[in-house]
Amino acid sequence: MVHAAVVLFTRDLRVHDHPALRAAAAGGGPVLPLFVLDPAILRRAARNRVGYLVEALADLRRALRDRGCDLVLREGDTVAETLRAAEEVRAASVHLSADVSAFAAARSARLRAAARRTGVEVREHPGATVVPPGALTPASGDHYRVFTPYWRAWEAADWRALLPAPGRLPAPPRMPVGRLPGRRIADLGRGAAASERVRGGESAARERLRRWLESGLAAYPERCDDLAAAGTSGLSADLRFGCLSPLEVARRARGAAGSGPFVRQIAWRDFHHQVTAAFPEMPRRDYRPRDPAWWRDDDDAFEAWCAGRTGVPIVDAGMRQLLREGFMHNRARLITAAFLTRTLRVRWQRGADHFHTLLTDGDVADNYGNWQWVAGTGNDTRPNRTMNPLRQARRFDPRGEYVRRYVPELAGLRPPLVHTPWRAPDRPADYPPPLVVLD
Known part of the structure; x- marks a missing residue:
């Protein structure tokens, strides 16, 4: 018997190189792409990230509609809404991308425990990093604590193959899809909204990647530290929301002119993820205590x-x-x-x-x-x-x-x-004196 499958999107808002989405489609049954707008998360998030998220969800919905299904949007607790949606379509499995933060780990544990009681299988997939956290370990411990040996292992590792975007995705019948979040959601979050924030979504991200590979990457080694130059990729938000696959970025850049230092930065990203997976208290507690x-x-x-x-x-x-x-x-x-x-x-x-x-x-x-x-x-x-x-x-x-x-x-x-951080006759009066004296 062919069963439906739920794909729970979190910060993997794309259709290209998406192992969880491909695995759900491989079952042959209806696929329910789901994103849950959890007010508890949105209120804590940066307003700039909420704004990017709103744009990325609209773009993801367009991409899924082009493939015959739709992005279902729910509001509430992620675990409760995911299992409710699975029950509505009689899904046998929930697929999602693995993540490393303490919050993500706790959410996955809650989802697994709740799903176990209902007979739904929960499967986590790679996709947030090039090399999954935990896949590379030193002989002396559970994770790499220093970047250089990690970098050597990372460069030598066998990377998984890139996955193409799926073709047609059969949709569950008569499933209410929910409205895209409007200004009420976009205005949630903390901090001021930036007037020049990068636009969100996979379409914009892939265009930025194309331009970077064609006209920016070759000069990266010479320009990356020039503060006034547009010498960096500008892809960091796209990677954070998973609108770009880090594996695709690394694979497409690797071996091209100027790619060495750039790919090394992607490895640094993986390095921090494997450290955080091993030390989830990274946002609060010293990794190496200081006096x-x-x-x-x-x-x-x-x-x-x-x-x-x-x-x-x-x-x-x-x-x-x-x-x-x-x-x-x-x-x-x-x-x-x-x-x-x-x-x-x-x-x-x-x-x-x-x-x-x-x-x-x-x-x-x-x-x-x-x-x-x-x-x-x-x-x-x-x-x-x-x-x-x-x-x-x-x-x-x-x-x-x-x-x-x-x-x-x-x-x-x-x-x-x-x-010059000191008072001078030609320093504008509306600029403050330095907090400290610097040599």
Whole structure:
């Protein structure tokens, strides 16, 4: 007997290279693609991510309709709504992509326990990373704690084959599909909405990937750290929501001119995911404990940092890019995080939480893993390294273009004044003095 199958979409909002969707279709029965709008999740998410999500769901619905079925939207608890939908279509199985956060792991455990009582099989599939977390382990432990040996194992690993988008997908009969979320949902979430946020959805993401591979990748090694240049892929939010398969991105880039450093960044993403899978407390607890006496409580300094009003131009430029775009250049993320944790000595959790409240690409493993790396509590083999923002500015924004783009008070200045965090006769009166004296 052929049974229906439910595909529970979470942060895998695509039809290309989607193992869970392909497995559900392989059963030969009706396929019910499902997304559950869980208010408890939406209220905690960044407003920028909710906005991207709304656009991605509309695009996913169009792609599924082109294949003969539809995206069913429900609102409520994900586990309860998934099993309710499975019961309505008499599904024998629920398929979803495996994930690594503590929340995702708890949700999967609840779903498995509840499904077991109803006789529904729950199957988790790869798809969120190139190499599944746990697939690579060192001889000395359950996960890699240092990136370089992980990178060597990752490069040598056998990657699974890419899966094409499915053709026709038979839909369950007479199934109410629900309306796409409107402004009521889009206005949920925390943090300010960015005026220049990247548009969501697989169609837009695949076009960005095409342009990147054709005209951006080759120059990546020379331009990736140039703060003023459009030298990075701009695909981070697409990967975070699974509108692009990280495996497809890595496979299509691998071996092309300039691809080495870029593919290495995808490996870093996998690395953080396998660490978080082994250490789910990554967002809250030090991976490698640091002396608590190092940290200081300075609410005024923290608020100035959040607002991009520290008086250190390169730091303020990064924080204002975050506010404007819901995105920050990776080099600027390192500079701003190091300034907060190593110069101001404010706890990394506060900075990481602020980023997570605004980033469209906010991913638990990447965001909190990178913050711990910068703060010296994570996977950095040199936990006491320093990062002087003035030297970083002169090296990676030598013409001051990045600062002038995001800090309009300084738009009339040229280097070196545009990078100088001290009072000067020609410094605009509306720009604050620096929080700290830097050499």
